[in-house]
Amino acid sequence: MRKRIVDILTVLTIAQFSSLGHAGSCIGEASAFDPCRTQVALDLRLRSEVFSQNNYEEDALASLLKTRANIDHQLAKGVNIQIELDNVSAIGAQRYNSTRNSLIDYPTIADSEGSDLNQLWLGFTDSDLEFRLGRQRILIADKRFIGSKPWRNNEQTYDGLRIKWSPTDDLNFDGSYVVNVNRVYGPVDGENPADWDGDNLFFEAQYLVTQKVTAKSFFYDLDIEPQSGFAASKTVNNSSRTLGFSIEGEFSPFTFRSSVALQGASGPSELDYKADYYSFGLDATIAHSILSLGIEQLGSDNNIGFSTPLANGHGYQGWADQFLRTPSAGVRDVWVGIDSTIDKVELKGAFHDFHAAIPNSEQHDFGRELDLLATWHVDKNLAVTAKAAIFDATESGILVNATKFWFMVEYSI
Numbered sequence: 001m002r003k004r005i006v007d008i009l010t011v012l013t014i015a016q017f018s019s020l021g022h023a024g025s026c027i028g029e030a031s032a033f034d035p036c037r038t039q040v041a042l043d044l045r046l047r048s049e050v051f052s053q054n055n056y057e058e059d060a061l062a063s064l065l066k067t068r069a070n071i072d073h074q075l076a077k078g079v080n081i082q083i084e085l086d087n088v089s090a091i092g093a094q095r096y097n098s099t100r101n102s103l104i105d106y107p108t109i110a111d112s113e114g115s116d117l118n119q120l121w122l123g124f125t126d127s128d129l130e131f132r133l134g135r136q137r138i139l140i141a142d143k144r145f146i147g148s149k150p151w152r153n154n155e156q157t158y159d160g161l162r163i164k165w166s167p168t169d170d171l172n173f174d175g176s177y178v179v180n181v182n183r184v185y186g187p188v189d190g191e192n193p194a195d196w197d198g199d200n201l202f203f204e205a206q207y208l209v210t211q212k213v214t215a216k217s218f219f220y221d222l223d224i225e226p227q228s229g230f231a232a233s234k235t236v237n238n239s240s241r242t243l244g245f246s247i248e249g250e251f252s253p254f255t256f257r258s259s260v261a262l263q264g265a266s267g268p269s270e271l272d273y274k275a276d277y278y279s280f281g282l283d284a285t286i287a288h289s290i291l292s293l294g295i296e297q298l299g300s301d302n303n304i305g306f307s308t309p310l311a312n313g314h315g316y317q318g319w320a321d322q323f324l325r326t327p328s329a330g331v332r333d334v335w336v337g338i339d340s341t342i343d344k345v346e347l348k349g350a351f352h353d354f355h356a357a358i359p360n361s362e363q364h365d366f367g368r369e370l371d372l373l374a375t376w377h378v379d380k381n382l383a384v385t386a387k388a389a390i391f392d393a394t395e396s397g398i399l400v401n402a403t404k405f406w407f408m409v410e411y412s413i
Contacts, residue, residue: 060096084119100190147312152184213249223267241266275306300330319389330357
């Protein structure tokens with residue numbers, strides 16, 4: 001049924017593209033369904049990834065094309081409807097474990113083929129109030145806790161209601177009630193559930209302390225339902241309740257950000273723990289470069305690590321993605337990095353040092369990682385990226401050496 005809905009929406013999308021060609025000039029008052037009220041975007045992303053991991057004899061190779069069509073239509077002043085469709089197709093033979101293709105002799109690259117309804121929402125925007133109802137992308141703050149995992153080809157989106165309210169210029173509230181998480185492992189179940197049903201609450205309050213300092217408090221309650229055929233570790237034990245506070249500011253040429261949080265089990269979770277979290281980062285802008293350093297710790301309690309299953313995990317703790325699931329002893333990441341721009345080329349580099357948050361005889365020193373990236377912005381529509389992540393594990397045996405290389409071409413119209 002879900003596939004039939006996606007197929008029908010694909011036909012409607014193509015029809016909408018076709019109608020735009022006959023829109024003509026936008027003169028006079030437009031009706032609710034006039035093409036002049038419609039914005040259309042098409043994004044293509046071709047990416048090849050090579051993944052070598054010491055506990056596999058074979059290296060993984062995935063070459064995939066993601067095609068995304070987005071239509072945003074204004075029904076009336078302040079009222080919009082948006083639909084977004086994704087298709088992910090393999091280019092050439094599959095030599096990787098997508099979590100759905102049963103190729104378990106290869107390392108996992110969690111990018112499955114298929115078509116999916118990525119977004120479909122109705123929204124209202126006023127001067128101080130905004131709401132969206134339906135399947136939507138939800139990005140909160142720095143996406144450390146709630147994000148869309150855009151690095152994966154099948155993006156994570158949410159079914160629910162989101163309301164933003166700004167009662168004053170200095171105070172903002174952001175709340176969401178989510179009944180389903182449309183996960184990166186879809187569009188159908190494989191080794192992992194494609195969807196997480198449940199009653200999830202996301203809330204953030206933001207206060208502008210000064211023109212250059214912002215304070216935030218946040219509360220995230222994940223209440224994930226059990227699913228037949230899947231262990232609790234892949235469903236209900238990801239339920240958690242997180243309460244935290246963050247502050248960020250700018251004192252030229254420096255910017256800083258710091259967060260603290262406490263997390264425990266929620267809903268149907270079988271776990272019993274109270275783990276803490278803290279982070280601090282400092283950036284310095286010098287000429288065309290940004291130098292950064294920081295520390296982040298996801299703590300542990302009762303041999304259960306602080307978890308962030310809905311975060312943009314690839315952007316944290318190294319691009320090799322060795323800590324998407326927090327070890328039982330937690331993890332502490334100390335890093336330094338640089339981001340430079342030379343003409344149309346962006347260059348990034350980072351070094352990470354990983355240790356257990358609560359060291360023990362088995363988990364203490366996890367390893368080191370080097371990340372490198374170069375992106376050539378050919379023009380406003382076209383970008384070419386080469387990227388690498390090299391993780392050097394220690395001899396503890398908890399993790400193994402891993403190397404990833406990517407080559408990517410992105411085109412948008």
